[in-house]
Amino acid sequence: xxxxxxxxxxxxxxxxxxxxxxxxxxxxxxxxxxxxxxxxxxxxxxxxxxxxxxxxxxxxxxxxxxxxxxxxxxxxxxxxxxxxxxxxxxxxxxxxxxxxxxxxxxxxxxxxxxxxxxxxxxxxxxxxxxxxxxxxxxxxxxxxxxxxxxxxxxxxxxxxxxxxxxxxxxxxxxxxxxxxxxxxxxxxxxxxxxxxxxxxxxxxxxxxxxxxxxxxxxxxxxxxxxxxxxxxxxxxxxxxxxxxxxxxxxxxxxxxxxxxxxxxxxxxxxxxxxxxxxxxxxxxxxxxxxxxxxxxxxxxxxxxxxxxxxxxxxxxxxxxxxxxxxxxxxx
Amino acid sequence: xxxxxxxxxxxxxxxxxxxxxxxxxxxxxxxxxxxxxxxxxxxxxxxxxxxxxxxxxxxxxxxxxxxxxxxxxxxxxxxxxxxxxxxxxxxxxxxxxxxxxxxxxxxxxxxxxxxxxxxxxxxxxxxxxxxxxxxxxxxxxxxxxxxxxxxxxxxxxxxxxxxxxxxxxxxxxxxxxxxxxxxxxxxxxxxxxxxxxxxxxxxxxxxxxxxxxxx
Numbered sequence: 001x002x003x004x005x006x007x008x009x010x011x012x013x014x015x016x017x018x019x020x021x022x023x024x025x026x027x028x029x030x031x032x033x034x035x036x037x038x039x040x041x042x043x044x045x046x047x048x049x050x051x052x053x054x055x056x057x058x059x060x061x062x063x064x065x066x067x068x069x070x071x072x073x074x075x076x077x078x079x080x081x082x083x084x085x086x087x088x089x090x091x092x093x094x095x096x097x098x099x100x101x102x103x104x105x106x107x108x109x110x111x112x113x114x115x116x117x118x119x120x121x122x123x124x125x126x127x128x129x130x131x132x133x134x135x136x137x138x139x140x141x142x143x144x145x146x147x148x149x150x151x152x153x154x155x156x157x158x159x160x161x162x163x164x165x166x167x168x169x170x171x172x173x174x175x176x177x178x179x180x181x182x183x184x185x186x187x188x189x190x191x192x193x194x195x196x197x198x199x200x201x202x203x204x205x206x207x208x209x210x211x212x213x214x215x216x217x218x219x220x221x222x223x224x225x226x227x228x229x230x231x232x233x234x235x236x237x238x239x240x241x242x243x244x245x246x247x248x249x250x251x252x253x254x255x256x257x258x259x260x261x262x263x264x265x266x267x268x269x270x271x272x273x274x275x276x277x278x279x280x281x282x283x284x285x286x287x288x289x290x291x292x293x294x295x296x297x298x299x300x301x302x303x304x305x306x307x308x309x310x311x312x313x314x315x316x317x318x319x320x321x322x323x324x325x326x327x328x329x330x331x
Numbered sequence: 332x333x334x335x336x337x338x339x340x341x342x343x344x345x346x347x348x349x350x351x352x353x354x355x356x357x358x359x360x361x362x363x364x365x366x367x368x369x370x371x372x373x374x375x376x377x378x379x380x381x382x383x384x385x386x387x388x389x390x391x392x393x394x395x396x397x398x399x400x401x402x403x404x405x406x407x408x409x410x411x412x413x414x415x416x417x418x419x420x421x422x423x424x425x426x427x428x429x430x431x432x433x434x435x436x437x438x439x440x441x442x443x444x445x446x447x448x449x450x451x452x453x454x455x456x457x458x459x460x461x462x463x464x465x466x467x468x469x470x471x472x473x474x475x476x477x478x479x480x481x482x483x484x485x486x487x488x489x490x491x492x493x494x495x496x497x498x499x500x501x502x503x504x505x506x507x508x509x510x511x512x513x514x515x516x517x518x519x520x521x522x523x524x525x526x527x528x529x530x531x532x533x534x535x536x537x538x539x540x541x542x543x544x545x546x
Contacts, residue, residue, distance in 0.1 A: 202347055216354070230373075240373070262376050 002286075005033035014041040016093050017060065019207035021049035022275040025284035025295040026250050043093055048209045049275035059090040062210075066092040068115040069141065075162065076146040077136050094118065127152070130168070184299035185287035188266065192248060192301035194232070195267045198280045199298075208273035224278050226255040227269040228304070233259045236304060245305040246270065251282030254307060268302065332405035332451060333471045336459065338380060339481060339501035342466035343367070345378035349458035349467055356446070356457050359410075362434065364443040365458050365467075380467055382458065383408060383430045383443035384487075385497035391422035391431055391442070399440075406497045407447050411440040427489050427511075445498075472499075484509055 002024065004010045013034070024030050034040060034053040042054035045065075051057045065086040071077050086092070091099075094115065101110040112118050116138065127134040132150040136158075140147050148158040166172030188195055203221035205211045212218060226246055228238060238244055240259045245252055246268065254277070255270055263269055270280035285300035345367060353363040366381045389408045392400040399415035400422060402408045411422070411431075418438050422431045431442040446456035450469065454460070459469035468475050476483050481501035486508035487494045493508065500509065 202345060259373060261374055 002030055002033040005037060008036070011038040012040070013037055014043070015050065016043045016097075017045070019044070019048040019050045019209050019275070021053070022207035022209070022272070022279055022281065024286070025281050025297060026286040027275075027279050027282045028251050029286065030281075043096055044209070045090060046209050046213065048207065049279075058096055059086075059088065060096065061086045061090050061092045065090070066094075066115065069119055069138070071131075071149065075148050075159070077133065077141055077149055077151075078146045079138055079141040184285070184296055186249070186285050186296070186299070186301045188301045192303045193266075194302050194304065195264075196246065196248060196280075196283060196300050196302035197267060197269050197298045198272045198284055199269060200273065201271045204271070204273035206273070207275070212273070221271075224255055224271050224274050224280060225258045226304070227258050227260050227263045229263050229265040229267075230259050230261060231265045232268075232304075233257065236306065238304070238306065243307060245307045246283060246302055247305060248283035248285070248300055248302045250285070253277060253280065253282050268304070272297070332407075334450065334469055335385075335406075335472070336382060336445060336456065336498045337468040337470070337475045337479075337483065337501050338382065338498060339466050339468070339479070340370075340377070340379040341481065341501070341503065342464040343378050343380055344464055344466070345369075345376065346463065348461045348463060349380055352457040352461040353443075358448060359441055360437070362432075362441060364432075364441065366429075380458070381428060381430065382456075382467070382498065383445065384428050384485075384494075385445060387495045387497070390425045390427060390494070394421040394425040395419075396421065403447070405447075405451065407445050407450075408442075409444050409447065410442050413439055416440055427487065427492075427494055482506075487511060 001010065002020075005013070006029070020030050020034070021027060031053070034050065039056075040054045041056045041058065042048070042051040043058045043060045044051055045060045045062045047057065063080055064083040067080060067082045069077055069079055092115075094112070098107075098110045098112060101107055112121075119133075119138065123133045123136065126132050130150065132152040135151040135153045135156045136147045136149065137154075140154075144158075148160045151158040163174070167174045169175060184195075201221050203211070203217045226244065233239075236244075238257050238259070240257060242257050243254050244257050245254050253270075270283075272280045274280075281297075283300065283302060285296045287296045288294065289296070347367050349365050350363045350367055353359075353365045354361050364382075367378050368381065370377045370379055385402075385406055385408050387406070389400065389402055392398075392402060392408065395411070396419060397415045397417045399411040399417070400408065401412065416439050418433070420433045420440070422440055422442075423433045431440050433439075434441050446454070446458075450456055455469040456467075459467045462468070472483070479501055480503075482504055483499040484502050484504065484507065485496045485499045487496065488508050488510045490511075502509070
């Protein structure tokens with residue numbers, strides 16, 4: 001999609017709670033895509049790194065300010081209740097979409113007045129399908145502490161464990177698919193000898209747009225770091241906590257080194273929950289898996305360079321003190 | 332109350348659900364009374380939860396000059412009584428497990444009290460109610476111990492002081508106690524190269540006064 005934006009095929013974008021400037025690979029290319037759009041509407045409940053590139057930012061609601069259902073990883077349909085009213089002019093995402101449809105003359109396709117009506121439509125639409133919500137009502141969810149789909153009828157108990165009797169194939173059996181290992185699209189070489197993998201830390205959530213605003217969490221993990229094996233660090237004479245530059249063919253960033261034996265000597269790790277100069281996704285490879293279309297966040301080629309402190313970037317307010325001191329010392 | 336807590340560091344995955352749950356409780360104003368620490372992040376990703384061990388003879392209470400820390404009839408050591416606490420922080424420095432923390436805005440010592448408001452009514456403490464792996468369990472000895480292959484230990488040897496606690500650590504060990512120094516009898520500081528190092532000021536004081544930590 002972002003490729004097509006750069007090629008000019010896609011001219012407009014409306015995003016809902018999507019902080020692409022943090023969570024998509026190759027941030028520099030994503031920025032180029034957003035800047036080239038004719039019109040970009042961003043719906044989010046906090047100003048995000050991506051929203052800064054939008055022509056219009058519409059304030060949405062947090063999960064606790066709207067009601068509805070969600071289906072979790074174990075297939076349990078849960079009800080989320082409204083705990084507080086949305087502040088200021090914030091509106092539920094569904095209301096924004098519906099109003100857009102109305103003002104564009106497509107109101108007849110969005111006739112809802114409540115989230116409950118939408119859920120009733122989902123029940124009808126999924127009837128007879130694989131994920132059948134037909135027998136699930138808001139009352140049942142409350143009463144039974146969640147209902148597992150598929151649940152086709154009102155008297156069906158739900159399905160806490162799928163495939164106990166048979167799989168969906170005609171013969172009822174599962175199929176194993178042998179897949180030949182091909183490796184990542186970009187492999188380490190002389191110029192970029194390390195494998196860079198990105199991931200999460202327990203203190204931050206997704207693009208960090210919510211958790212980077214909570215002091216308790218920021219105190220425990222204020223910024224991304226690069227995990228390096230002691231053998232690799234020793235070769236480069238990198239000390240624990242020292243800021244180093246990590247580069248790939250797409251971009252670079254400066255991160256403090258965390259020297260740990262829990263990573264392979266040929267691999268480095270950087271968590272992804274931060275934006276701008278702290279985004280590991282400046283480096284990651286946007287190559288897609290041919291089947292699942294998931295980008296290769298977990299493997300690209302990278303190298304580490306030692307830096308002089310005068311090269312340290314001046315970042316956001318929280319970091320300014322440290323960085324400016326370093327600059328003033330003129331190291 | 333027959334129930335107590337069983338802390339199994341081997342089972343801890345570092346998810347900090349316990350910390351989040353502890354902070355939700357309104358009785359200590361959003362501060363967590365449980366701590367999850369990396370044991371040594373450079374070597375391993377292993378983590379361990381720390382709650383109050385609820386000592387039989389709580390050092391925090393022994394060193395309190397204002398008698399603000401009380402152990403109740405269930406063996407639970409309570410947070411400092413607000414009208415009595417003098418802000419002296421003796422308990423913070425004295426606790427062998429590093430549990431009590433001093434809250435400078437509230438001028439009060441605060442520590443884990445095994446959610447006494449909950450546990451005295453048969454509810455699990457907040458942390459034990461959310462722990463997904465059983466690293467923190469709440470129940471009777473008879474309920475929990477037969478389910479585990481690890482050994483419940485509640486005697487901790489610090490130098491020549493043995494601290495017995497209401498809370499058990501579940502350990503992969505045959506020993507009946509945890510030796511914090513690793514050598515049982517404290518024979519002066521041992522340097523990492525195995526040579527005997529200089530004795531600390533505190534140890535010399537203890538020997539000279541002959542009072543063995545009880546001063």
